Amino acid sequence: MRLEDLGWDPVWEYHATEAGGPTRVPGRVATVDRGRAVVLTDEGAIPASWHFPVSVLGERAGVMPAVGDWAMITNAGEVRTLATLIPRRSLLARGITGGARVAQPLAANVDLVMVVTGLDGDFSLRRIERFLTLARSGSVRALVVLSKLDLIEDPDEAIRQARKATPGLDVVTVSSVTGDGLTELRNEVKPGQTVVLVGSSGVGKSTLINRLLGEERLRTGAVRESDDRGRHVTTRRELLQLPGGGLVIDTPGLREVGLLASEEAVLEVFPEIAALSEQCRFMDCSHVEEPDCAVRDAVQKGELKADRLAGFHRLVREQASATRRATEHERRAHDRALAGHYRKTLRASLRIKGREN
Numbered sequence: 001m002r003l004e005d006l007g008w009d010p011v012w013e014y015h016a017t018e019a020g021g022p023t024r025v026p027g028r029v030a031t032v033d034r035g036r037a038v039v040l041t042d043e044g045a046i047p048a049s050w051h052f053p054v055s056v057l058g059e060r061a062g063v064m065p066a067v068g069d070w071a072m073i074t075n076a077g078e079v080r081t082l083a084t085l086i087p088r089r090s091l092l093a094r095g096i097t098g099g100a101r102v103a104q105p106l107a108a109n110v111d112l113v114m115v116v117t118g119l120d121g122d123f124s125l126r127r128i129e130r131f132l133t134l135a136r137s138g139s140v141r142a143l144v145v146l147s148k149l150d151l152i153e154d155p156d157e158a159i160r161q162a163r164k165a166t167p168g169l170d171v172v173t174v175s176s177v178t179g180d181g182l183t184e185l186r187n188e189v190k191p192g193q194t195v196v197l198v199g200s201s202g203v204g205k206s207t208l209i210n211r212l213l214g215e216e217r218l219r220t221g222a223v224r225e226s227d228d229r230g231r232h233v234t235t236r237r238e239l240l241q242l243p244g245g246g247l248v249i250d251t252p253g254l255r256e257v258g259l260l261a262s263e264e265a266v267l268e269v270f271p272e273i274a275a276l277s278e279q280c281r282f283m284d285c286s287h288v289e290e291p292d293c294a295v296r297d298a299v300q301k302g303e304l305k306a307d308r309l310a311g312f313h314r315l316v317r318e319q320a321s322a323t324r325r326a327t328e329h330e331r332r333a334h335d336r337a338l339a340g341h342y343r344k345t346l347r348a349s350l351r352i353k354g355r356e357n
């Protein structure tokens with residue numbers, strides 16, 4: 001493994017020299033679990049332990065390490081550790097644009113966000129919009145990927161709507177089954193650049209990456225027949241190298257949009273649970289039965305009252321059923337309104353530009 005193939009360049013090198021010394025080597029964080037990370041270095045993939053907060057070179061406050069981070073790790077000893085992170089060029093995080101609570105880091109040093117939506121029964125403009133906020137949170141360029149092209153007879157209307165709702169962005173249609181659009185997608189992952197795929201569970205992110213890798217490396221899973229939703233097959237973010245250069249990050253499908261919004265509202269009422277959930281192994285942990293759940297751990301240790309967690313679950317359930325009651329009709333209306341909103345915003349920004357000139 002050469003560092004250059006992982007996106008290493010003279011600027012990273014400069015920082016690494018500053019943070020370096022004979023006992024540290026640079027590498028790129030490929031996966032992050034609680035207290036453990038896998039770091040890709042020129043000696044290969046190395047497991048390293050970490051403790052929150054991890055220091056960042058030249059910055060006062062430490063952070064949670066994120067997939068995509070460049071890090072200096074100790075170069076000897078039985079247990080290698082993440083010694084320090086090199087300042088990020090970009091960070092995608094959930095919760096920043098919501099103006100809410102704690103931001104959860106999703107991926108660092110990303111050049112492009114691919115927002116993936118299926119052209120099957122799960123197609124939703126609103127969801128595309130929700131995922132675009134992630135790209136905006138990190139000021140990273142976004143690309144809209146409409147997947148499962150083989151499953152729709154006449155995709156034109158959906159494509160037209162998606163283009164209209166995302167002015168200024170490229171929209172690519174692909175099928176992992178027929179291979180349509182894969183070359184175009186592959187060309188978007190330039191050597192040395194890092195692309196992250198985001199989108200709901202079941203839209204085919206891992207399948208796409210397997211196609212780009214040319215092998216079945218990532219686990220994929222069937223969607224529910226009733227509504228084409230996925231079953232959260234991918235459980236953690238992972239950075240992978242594509243043959244021929246370029247890096248991709250696979251991510252677990254975030255919760256469905258409505259739930260995500262209500263979930264955030266619920267978390268505002270339970271700030272201590274919001275803070276704890278940052279340490280759960282899974283980003284979308286529901287604190288019910290997932291392994292390594294920091295919230296349930298806290299209850300067990302007596303740091304959080306069981307009543308509070310029960311109250312939290314009750315409110316989440318209520319919100320979820322309220323979301324389910326929203327009819328298809330309402331969703332359509334919302335999508336139409338959103339398309340209108342985009343048109344207006346675009347017109348307004350054109351007017352502003354016109355005035356400046």
Ligand SMILES: Nc1nc2c(ncn2[C@@H]2O[C@H](COP(=O)(O)OP(=O)(O)OP(=O)(O)O)[C@@H](O)[C@H]2O)c(=O)[nH]1
Nearest residue numbers: 176201202203204205206207220221232233234253
């Ligand atoms: N027909 C068709 N099926 C696809 C396509 N891409 C993926 N699938 C299927 O969709 C299902 C879900 O695919 P995954 O790749 O696991 O979806 P994902 O987005 O990674 O889902 P999570 O990991 O749960 O977030 C699998 O059964 C895939 O075989 C496609 O282009 N066409």
Ligand SMILES: [Mg+2]
Nearest residue numbers: 205206233234
């Ligand atoms: Mg997946």
Ligand SMILES: [Zn+2]
Nearest residue numbers: 280285287293
């Ligand atoms: Zn949890």
